[in-house]
Amino acid sequence: MPRLSADERREQLAEAAIRVMIRDGVAKTTTRAVVTEAGVPLGAFHYCFRSKEELFQTVIERIMERNLPSEAVRTEGAAPYEAFRSTLHSYWDQVRARPAEHLVTYELTQYALRQPGLTDLARRQYRHYQAVNRAHLEAMAGATGITWTVDLDVLARHGLSVLDGLTLNWLIDRDDAQASAALDEYARYLASVAHRD
Amino acid sequence: MPRLSADERREQLAEAAIRVMIRDGVAKTTTRAVVTEAGVPLGAFHYCFRSKEELFQTVIERIMERNLPSEAVRTEGAAPYEAFRSTLHSYWDQVRARPAEHLVTYELTQYALRQPGLTDLARRQYRHYQAVNRAHLEAMAGATGITWTVDLDVLARHGLSVLDGLTLNWLIDRDDAQASAALDEYARYLASVAHRD
C-alpha cells in the first residue's frame, strides 16, 4: 500500500531538488542529496525517474513554467522613461530578493548545454525567455501608449541580453549602485527607441 | 632527477586542464582527466597543486590574463556607427571562432562562485572584464574622435552585460542572424550616446 502515488513522489522529489540546488548549487545536487532532502529512501528515486538527467529535465521545465510574463504596470500618461524604469526595477527587485534562484537558472542552462540529450531543452528555455521578454515589451508599449521604432524581435533579444548580463554580473559582485545605474541607462535607451503615437 | 621542474609541470597541467575543459566541460574536468591529457602520472598532480581547487584557480587567472584589451581599429573620419559596428563584429568573430572557450569562461565563473575560497576571484575576474571593456570604449572614442555622453563606468557595465548576455544567448541557440541584428542595435545605441567633438 503506497503512502504516496508516483506522481506525488515525483512532485516531492522535484521540489526537493530545487531546494538543494538553491542551497548548495546544481553541481552538488546529487540523487542522494535530493532523496535525503525529500525524506524518501534512495531506492524510491529510480521508479519515479529513469535517471538524474530526467529529474533535472523536469526541474528545468518546472522552473521555466513558473517564469511567466508578469502584469505590466499601468502607467498611461506617465513619461515613458519613468514607466520603463519602474517596470525594470520591479523586475530587478525579484532578482535581488532571490539571488540564489537566479544563479541556479544559469547553472541549469549550462548543465543542459553539456548534456547531449538536453541541449534542445536549453534552446527552448531561451526561446521561452525571449518570448516572455517580447511580451513584456509589448505590454510596456501598450501601457505607455508608445510604439517601438526597432524590430520587436531584435529589441527582445537585445533586452534579454542586457538583463541576463546585468543579472549575472550582479550575482558576482553584488554592486547595487552600478547595477541600478546600468538598469537606468537601459531604461533611457528604451525611451530613445520609443515613439509617442 | 626531475625530467621537468615543478613550474614546468604546473604549466603543463594548467594547459592540459584548459584543453579538457574546452573539450568536455568544467564539470567533467577531473584530476584524472587532466593528468591523462597532460601525460603525467596521477601522483605528480599533488606535488604541483595542493588540490583541484588550486589548479582551477590557476586556470582562471591564466585565462583572465590572456583576455587583454585588443587594439582599437583605427577609423578616424569614418562614421561612428560604422566604426563601432566593425569593432563589435570583430569581437564577435572571436566568439564565433571559439565558442567552447567562451562557454568554459562562464562555467569557470560559476564554479568559482560556488567555491567559498574562490568567490573573490570571480569578483576580480569581472572587475577585470569591466576594466577591459572600459578601455575598449575609451579606445573607440579616441579612434573615432568622439566623447561619450554617458558616464564611462555605467557605459562599461551596461556594455559588458550586453556582450555577455548576447554571447550566452548565442552559445545556446547559435542563431547568427539574431545575434548579428542585436549587435548592430547595440552599435546604434553606442552611436546615439556618442558626441562629435
Next chain:
DNA sequence: GTCTATACACGGATAGAC
C-alpha cells in the same frame, strides 16, 4: 509498489616504494 541493501565505477587525495 515500496524500500533495504548493495553493486560498481569514479572521484580526490595520499602512503610509501624507488
Next chain:
DNA sequence: GTCTATCCGTGTATAGAC
C-alpha cells in the same frame, strides 16, 4: 623528487526482500 598502488568517500543505479 618521482611515480605506483591504494585508500576511502561519493556517485548512479539495481537486485531482491517485503
